[in-house]
Amino acid sequence: MKQVTRTDAPHPLNCSETKRSFYEDLYDETGTQVKKRWNVVRDALSEMSGHHCAYCGKKAKVEVDHFFPKNKRAAPYLAYCWENLIPACHDCNQRKLAFFPRSLSGKRIIESCAEGVVPHDLLYEKSTIMEIASNDRLLDPTFDRVEEHLTLDCEFFCYNSHTKIGEITKERFFGEAFERNLEKLSHLAKKLVSEKVTVDILNPIFDLYGDEFYLRAYYEYWYLENAEGRMR
Structure with missing residues (x-):
């Protein structure tokens, strides 16, 4: 979010x-x-x-x-x-x-x-x-601090809710179809990292891509996993 x-x-x-x-x-x-x-x-x-x-x-x-x-x-x-x-x-x-x-x-x-x-x-x-x-x-999201209520779990392709507000919001917006899309974005981001596509090359793509917000999050996740030797 x-x-x-x-x-x-x-x-x-x-x-x-x-x-x-x-x-x-x-x-x-x-x-x-x-x-x-x-x-x-x-x-x-x-x-x-x-x-x-x-x-x-x-x-x-x-x-x-x-x-x-x-x-x-x-x-x-x-x-x-x-x-x-x-x-x-x-x-x-x-x-x-x-x-x-x-x-x-x-x-x-x-x-x-x-x-x-x-x-x-x-x-x-x-x-x-x-x-x-x-x-x-x-x-x-213009009033609440999003991270106090919801955090993106890149490992399990979902949001984790931390409050009742987060729970209600997750149920309304972030169901199974959303989670399936996150899994696809994760695979794409992982491939980009494995192919050593750098973020400066990706920035124009991020700006054009409809799911830029989540693709960028997964790219950063897999970049760190790769840097720390955990990417398989």
């Missing part, structure tokens, strides 16, 4: 007055779907993550994932909250679907700029909300 440093919100999500007007006009003509205003936001998220999915780490055309979903049962009044938006590939966005912690179920959470627009239970302050949901939420 790719650690991502949160950047400043792009326009128009950096303007409380503009966002308040969005929340006053939240739904489309059906009254069920939050209006999309994503183009500039999607571009900013993609830049923020280096054009990688923050969940699986693949280089991809990212989509706007709402960490706390924008549907009516979850957190529609965080739909334009920059800190609630995650860059995700299509597969991870679909895999995550409308995951919402039970600890927050039934609570209306709003951004402070929407105060007075709708009644609410909680004003959004990220640290507070994440603490309330600390036992039943997913890992947010």
Whole structure:
């Protein structure tokens, strides 16, 4: 899972007055779907993550994932909250679907700029909300330290979870298909090391390859194994 440093919100999500007007006009003509205003936001998220999915780490055309979903049962009044938006590939966005912690179920959470627009239970302050949901939420790679919850086990082609958050995240994103792909990447990286393909030659390939995040991790793993005489 790719650690991502949160950047400043792009326009128009950096303007409380503009966002308040969005929340006053939240739904489309059906009254069920939050209006999309994503183009500039999607571009900013993609830049923020280096054009990688923050969940699986693949280089991809990212989509706007709402960490706390924008549907009516979850957190529609965080739909334009920059800190609630995650860059995700299509597969991870679909895999995550409308995951919402039970600890927050039934609570209306709003951004402070929407105060007075709708009644609410909680004003959004990220640290507070994440603490309330600390036992039943997913890992947010722009907020949590990934390594405290999940570490990649290169020997066994999987993630090891260290917390309940890590366990829930592993179950949601990193199942059998993911582990099979890791095994293939491991074999490829091992062959590259055995053929003495150096990292300076590989860097341009890493930048192009969709699984660069994991291929690089396995290359480094096998390079060290080889250097210490453990590669067979």
